[in-house]
Amino acid sequence: MRTNYPMPSVALAILLTLGAGLPGLRPATEHPPALSLMAMTEIKGGQNGHYFIAAAINTHAISALLDTGASTVALSYEDAETVGLHPHSLTYDVGVSTANGLLKAARVKLERVEVDNVRVDNVDALVLPEGALKGTLLGMSFLSKLSSFKSENGTLTLKN
8 A cells, every 4th residue: 555645845855956957066057047037126315315326228327317207218418428329329309308308319228127136128218318318217117117116214125
């Protein structure tokens, strides 16, 4: 007579390890695996309630303001230059309304935007003309691609 017993945890761990490959025995891959765990970061608001962050756009570090009131990511001309968008060669034909009035911006697609370990690919953005904006705003074209974001007790939490 055969009795079924649950598999001991050690045996299960060994089977899972063998199935995944022993650490150090698999060849290093050039690209990270397609499956990744959820990334999350928390950002403390400044005294005025704004969320100033260090970000990476297309792998280039910049400072930015996370702005839930902005409909899109808006880069200053100078930051666009820093991240390799060549703003002098863009077509400025998108009408936008800013705190400084109406102006024309250039539509671009950012390969990736990273805040700490939270990464979003293929983000729509606008580049504003030289002198029209100081810094970069990370607006809803970035935030809406996250699985969630929330502001609570002066802390903004981003998850993807």
